[in-house]
Amino acid sequence: MLNFTYLYLLNRILENMSNNQRNNNVEPFRVVEINHSFEDELFNKNQNGIIGFCQRGKIDMLINLNLITIESNSQFIIMPNTITRIKKVSKDISLFVLEINDSLFRDVSVHINPSFFRMLRTTPCIKLSPEGIKAIDLFMTLAKGLYNDIDNLYRQQIIRSALNAFLLFTYDRYQRFYCPDEKINESARNKIFDRFIDLVHHNCSTQREVSFYADKLCISNKYLTDICHNVVGVSAKKIIDSFSILEIKVLLHNTQLSMQDIANQMAFPDQSYMGRFFKRCEGISPSTFRKQVINEMGG
Numbered sequence: 184m185l186n187f188t189y190l191y192l193l194n195r196i197l198e199n200m201s202n203n204q205r206n207n208n209v210e211p212f213r214v215v216e217i218n219h220s221f222e223d224e225l226f227n228k229n230q231n232g233i234i235g236f237c238q239r240g241k242i243d244m245l246i247n248l249n250l251i252t253i254e255s256n257s258q259f260i261i262m263p264n265t266i267t268r269i270k271k272v273s274k275d276i277s278l279f280v281l282e283i284n285d286s287l288f289r290d291v292s293v294h295i296n297p298s299f300f301r302m303l304r305t306t307p308c309i310k311l312s313p314e315g316i317k318a319i320d321l322f323m324t325l326a327k328g329l330y331n332d333i334d335n336l337y338r339q340q341i342i343r344s345a346l347n348a349f350l351l352f353t354y355d356r357y358q359r360f361y362c363p364d365e366k367i368n369e370s371a372r373n374k375i376f377d378r379f380i381d382l383v384h385h386n387c388s389t390q391r392e393v394s395f396y397a398d399k400l401c402i403s404n405k406y407l408t409d410i411c412h413n414v415v416g417v418s419a420k421k422i423i424d425s426f427s428i429l430e431i432k433v434l435l436h437n438t439q440l441s442m443q444d445i446a447n448q449m450a451f452p453d454q455s456y457m458g459r460f461f462k463r464c465e466g467i468s469p470s471t472f473r474k475q476v477i478n479e480m481g482g
Contacts, residue, residue: 211287214330217278232288233261240276259308264384266429279323291346297377299354302362322349376414387426389450393419435473
């Protein structure tokens with residue numbers, strides 16, 4: 184196991200993953216303990232999922248631009264392909280974090296009702312009861328033991344079973360205590376919307392037309408737009424553009440990338456086209472946004 188500093192480890196968890204494919208020897212999960220204060224004003228996109236337990240201290244974090252406060256004795260779950268930004272961290276912070284790659288997260292989630300993941304999108308962090316603290320402490324202890332026990336013949340099977348059990352335990356708590364008014368709706372409409380959001384997460388860097396997603400879902404553009412209006416009150420195009428803007432913001436934080444580099448990565452015809460798209464959505468140009476970022480970072 185490599186010896187990284189706490190800051191590097193956290194940045195690895197919350198960084199914009201490189202385009203290089205992970206090789207087959209890389210772990211599908213990783214356990215990290217953080218007991219120091221840190222600063223990270225960058226937007227980052229997590230390709231992996233994160234389950235975290237804040238034992239002490241406080242963090243203010245943007246999750247898909249929604250401000251979330253994570254306090255002591257709180258649990259948070261960040262789904263794969265989520266954009267985050269750490270705003271403020273207390274000096275006495277103590278975190279226990281499990282990073283799970285996208286493939287493993289999908290495997291252990293496949294039989295869980297999609298309503299749970301809608302709950303996680305709206306309520307990613309919860310304050311734990313004494314019973315909940317015992318449960319996540321037990322789960323994290325098991326995860327840490329498995330992470331270090333690399334010779335265990337059944338290591339992968341055990342972590343899959345443990346993750347599935349923990350997510351189901353958490354889903355039960357969400358339904359009974361944290362989101363009791365959230366209706367479990369297995370309608371075709373909600374299933375299509377969930378699939379649409381998943382497709383947008385994975386394709387918004389290069390695909391911004393409603394027709395692309397409608398074709399993938401085997402429905403018409405109008406039906407997809409109607410579904411989005413019914414479920415969340417905005418159009419499919421608005422959702423796609425919002426995620427694309429978040430992707431651009433992540434890249435703009437990397438000052439080593441030129442505007443043309445970003446336009447290329449986002450599959451725009453040129454940087455001028457990207458600039459018009461960004462300004463139409465945000466009211467300012469990408470270069471102005473980048474200057475604001477640099478100023479915020481004290482550069």
